Amino acid sequence: MKPELASLLEKYEERILGQQMNVRLLLASVLAGGHVLLEGVPGTGKTQMVRTLATLMGGTFNRIQFTPDLLPSDITGSSIYNMKEGTFETLKGPIFTNIMLADEINRTPAKTQSALLEAMEEKQVTIQGETYPLPEVFFVVATQNPIEYEGTYPLPEAQQDRFLFKLNIDFPRLEEETEVLKQVIGKRFTHSDVPPVLDMESFLSIREEIQQVTLSDNILDYIMQIVRKTRESDSIRFGASTRAGISIGRAAQAWAYLSNRDYVTPDDIKMVTKPALRHRIQLSPHMELEGSTVEQIIEELVGAVPVPR
Incomplete structure (x- = not known):
C-alpha cells in the first residue's frame, strides 16, 4: 500500500469514529471503482463519512438532497433555449463530479x-439525446433511511445491483459516541481543517495497482460457487447476478491491497461477500415468515462452500 493511501486511511479513521470496519469497506469499494449504498437511521454520520472521504481524496464533490419533487433533470442537467443567441445550451447537472453524494436517495420516486x-x-449521461462522458474518476455514494420509515420508496432491483456494497451504519459505542460529541461541540475538527491527501492522478495510479492484485483460478472458482449457491438455495427467492461475482472479485482485490498483499485469499472473499450480496438477494417468503435475515442466509451459504487451499 502506498504511503499516501496509508496516510489517508489514518486521517479518515481519526475523524470518523465508531465505524472502523465501514470506513475501510467504503474506501475499498471506492478504490475498486464501485458505488456504495449506506443505510442507517438519521443522524449516524453517513453524510459526514462521505464528505470527509471526498475531501481527503482531493476530488470534486457534489451533494444532492433527494426529495419527492426532485426531477431527473435536476441530477443530469437539461437543455435551455438562449433567446439572445437563438440556440439551445446544455446545462450540466451536479452529477458531473468525481464523488456524488445522493443523500436520502429513497426519499424520491x-x-x-x-x-x-x-x-x-457506463459513466456517461444523455441529455436531450446527446451523450456526455463523466469524469474518469466517478463514484456515487448514496445514503438511505431504512425502508420501514414513512415517506420512503424502495430502490428498484436494477438500481441496487449497480451498487458494489451496501453498508449498514449503526450507532457507535458509548466511548466513541462521547468522543464525537467532544469533537463536534468543542469544534476540534471542521471541514476546513481536513487537507487533501491524494489527487486524482495518484488515485488512478493506485487503482491500476489494485487491478494487478492476483486473483487465482481457485479464488475465482470460490467466488462463483458462492454466487451460484444463492441461485440454488430454497431460502432465496432471487439469487445474485454475474455482476455480483465481479463485484466480489474487485472488492477483494482492493481489500487485499489495503491489507498490504498483492494476492487475494479466501478470507478476503469472506470479508467482502456480505456487503456485496446483502442488497442483491431476496429471501423466500417462508424464510421471511420464520424471521430469518439476509445476513444469516449469506453466512450459511458461504459456510457451505469448501474453502480452496
Missing part, C-alpha cells in the same frame, strides 16, 4: 432514482 442508472454503469 423510482423515476428520479433511475436517472443514475446510465451514469453508474
